[in-house]
Amino acid sequence: MKKNPFAELWEDTVPTEVPCPHLDPEDMVRRVNAALDGLPSERRPSMGQKFRFSIVLAAVLAVLAGAALAVAVHFDVLDAYFRGDTSSAEDLVDRETRSVSDPNYTLTVESSVSDDFSALLLVRVDALTEEAKNFMFSDDFNGMDTWSIHPLLPEKSESGSAATPGSWGVGYSELGDLRTESSTFWRFDVDLAGATALRVRLGYMEEGAALEFNLTPAESVTVDVDATGPGAPPLENARGGDLTVHSVTLSPLTCQAEATIADPDREADPLLFFLMEDGTLLTTGQSLTSVSAQRIQGETWSFLYRFQSVMDLSQLAAVVFDGTAYPLDGGKPHAVEIDSKLYPFYLPLMDPITEEGGYILPVEALCQALGASYEWDEETQTATCIYRDTTIVLTVGSSTALVDGEPEDLGEPVVLWDGVLGASWKLSEFWGLDTTAAFDETQTERACWVVIP
Template sequence: MKIKLNKFFVKTKSKSHSIDNFIYEETLNITGITSKDIKRRVNKRLNAKPQERRLYIKYRLTKFAIVTTAILTLGVGSAFATSNIDLLKELLRGDTNILQKEVRNPNTSIQNDEYKVTLEQVLAAPHDAIIVFSVEGLTKEATNALETNSMFLFESTIMLKTTPGSETKNSGYGQANFGENNTFNKKYFALEVDAIDNPKQEPLRLYLDMVNSPELFITVPMDSNIQTLDFQMNQEAEANGKKYTIEHMGINSISMVIDSRGFNIIEDALMPEIFFKMSDGTIKTKNQLVNKYKSSGSILTAYDEDGIYRFYFRFKEIMNLNDIQSVIIDNMEYTLNKKVEPKPVVIDEKLHRFESRIIEFERTEKDGPLMSVDDICKGLGAEYSWDSKNATLVFTYRGTTLELTAGSSTAIVNGQEIPLKERDYEGVNMQNGELSIPPYLLEDYFDVDYTLKYSTSMWIITP
C-alpha cells in the first residue's frame, strides 16, 4: 500500500515552503501527519491536567503571518486574593521561591465608559514576561460581552504593545484566564510574553482601546533582577548542507533563547541540537527540560527574512542555574557561571536525533504510518521485549516502562493501567514480523520528539 502524503505550500517571495516546515518553524515541532494525530496533540495542549480545562491563545509573528489560536483557561483549585494572584504557582512549576521577590504588584488602573483595566502583577525577565491584569465591566452590556466572549478583548480592544520609539522587539504573547477567581463582572488574565528582545529593559504598554483611545494605557515595567547569563558567540552551524550562524545565547531560571542568522532562509531546516550538562555530570536533552508547548521560533523583526531568527525555550520547571553546569549547542559546550572558553565535546550517539523507517499498516491512509520498534530502540538505546503468545510489548526507556497489548485500549505505565489516547488506535501492531507503534507514544511517555521528513519518507526522532 502506498502512503498518501499530502503537501501544501505557502508562497513567500520567490521561495515556497512546505506546510510541514511552516508548522515546524512555528512550534519547533512538526505535529504529525494525520487529522487524528493533530486532534490528539491539540487535546493534549488544551488539557495538560485532567482537572483543568485549558484554552490557549497564541499570537505569533513570523515571516508568514500573525498566527492566532484559542484562549487558555486555567481551572485552578486555590482561592486568590482579589489583587494578589500568585502567578508563580499558577503559571510556573518548580521552586517558586527562586523568583518570589521578583514579582511586582503595581495595582494601577485605567478605564473608559465600558471597562476598567487594572495591572495586578508583573514578572519580567530579559527574554520573557508574565503580566497579570483584571478587566471589569462597568455596564451591563460590557459585563455580558466580557462573560460571553473574552476573545474580543484581544482582537479589537485590549492590546500589549512596545513603547513607541523603543528598541524592544517582541514576536508574540499568550493569554491565560484565571477562571475560578472571576466574578460576574470581573475577569483576571495573564499575558505570557515570550521571545522578547529587550536589552534596555524598556517598559511595555497595555492599552484599553488603542484604536479609539490611544492615550489610555498602563505602563508595564520590564526592568528585571532575574539572573540571566548571556553569551555572545559566532558559532558556525549547518542545516541541510547549508551554513548559518549562532550569534547569541541567553539563559535564566525561566527560559533560554538562542539567536541565529541565516537559519530562516534554509528550507526544511532542523533546529540545532541542544543538551544540558547538569552539575552532577549527567547530560539532559532539550526535550527533557523544555516545555515544547510554550517554546517557539520566530524572526525578531517582522518580515525581515535576513534578520535574527530566535529560538525561545520555556523550561518545564523553574530552574536553579547552579544545577546546570553547561549548555551544549550541537557539539560546542558553553560553561555557565565560569569564565571558560567554549570547547567542542562529544555527546553519546544515543542522545542525538536519528532517522527511522515509517511502517505502513492497514489504516495508514486514515491514521498515518507507524514507527518501527526495533529502529527506535536501537536509536535510543531503549530496551523492549515481545510476548508473542499474549501479543504484548514491554518498552523501557528513561526509567519508564510501557506495556502495550495488541488490540487493547489501555496501556500499563510503571505498573499503572491507563487508557490510551484513542480507543480505536491500537498501541502496538505486529505485521509481517515487524513490531510497530504510533509515534505519539514516544512523546507522551518518554519525552521523545518526532518529525516526518517528507522528502525521504522517514521519521526523524529526537531524544
C-alpha cells in the same frame, strides 16, 4: 451534592473570589488538535512547540486539580508557563496586581515575569454586567481586536506617546479551567525586543482604559560559542544542516541563540545540550520549548526558546554544542562525551488512525532508537516501555496509557497494524522528546518523524 476534599480545602484556605481550577481532558485534546492546524510562519514555531505548549499547560492544570494545594493557592504566571519546581524564580515575579475598569469589564494583570527577550503575564478579565458576561463567554469574544499588548521603550517619541520596538510578537491562550461565573484568565508571552515596559489593553473596554507598567528583567548570562556544527532538523527541513552558533544567552526563563545557517536551502535549528553542575546532561527535548526564530541579517537568525522548567543558573555549568562545553563562568571550552542516542534520528510515519487524526509513531522502533526497554505481551496485547526511569504501558485499542501507573490520555487509541504497534505523538511527550512530523524537500508532503531526545 458532596464536594470533593480539594474544593473544601480551597474554600477554607483561599478567598471566595479565587476559583478552584478543574481539568477537562477532552477539552484539552480539542485544543491540541486545533493548534495543530496552524501553518508555519516567518517566526517559524516548530511542531514540537505546538505539541509541548498544550501538554505543559495540561500538566500544570492536572497538578492544580489533583493534590498540589500549595501550588494552586499561589498560582501565578510561573505555574502558567513552567512545570516542576519554580521556587528558584519566585523572587523574579512581580505580584503587584494592576487593574483598570470601565462599566463593563475590569482588566487585571495578576502577576508577571520578564527577562531581556520576553515578558510573561497572567491576566484576569471580570465581566461587570450580564451582557458583558454573555459576550465574554461567547465565541465572538476572542478575536483579532480582543487584545492590544504593546512593548514600550522608556523614551517618549516627539508626539509624546511611548515608542514601540520594531520587531515583536504576542502569543496567548485562555486558561479555560480557571473560569468562574464572571471571570476569565489568560496567559501572554510578549516579545520585548529591547522594551522595558508594557501597555496592556482589552479591546472591548473604553478608549484609554489600559494598563502601563515597567518591567524588571531577570539577569542573564551570555556565553560566546563561535563554532560550526550540525543543527537539528526543523519542521520545514527533515535533512537538517550545519550552522554556526555565535552566542547563547540564558536567563532562568529563556535561552536565546544567535546563529548563522550555512546553507539557506538546508535550514536547521541549534542543537544544544546543558551540562549541570552535578554532571547531568539535559537535552533540547528535555529542557526547551521553541518560541520563535527571527531573521537578524542574511542567514543569521535569533532562535528563542523558553525553558520547560525554570532553569536555576547557579546549577548550570555549561552550554554544550557539537560535543564541546562552553562554561557559563567564562572558563576554557572542553570536550564532552555525548551518547549517540541523544542526537536526532528519523522514524517512518504511520498513517493517521482517522481522517481528523495525526500521524502516529511506531512504538518498538522508537524504543530501539532511544535504547529504551520494550516488552510485548501477546496475550494481553500490551506493550511495556521504559525510558529515563519512566514506564509507559500501552494496550491495543485503548486511548489511555499508564505512565508510572497513572492513566494519561493519548488522544487516540493504540493500534496494531501488520504487526507494528502505533501510538499517538503524546507518547513522546511523556518521555520529554521533541517529535516533529517534518516536511520533505518540496515542503508539500510529510516525510518522516524527526525525534530529538
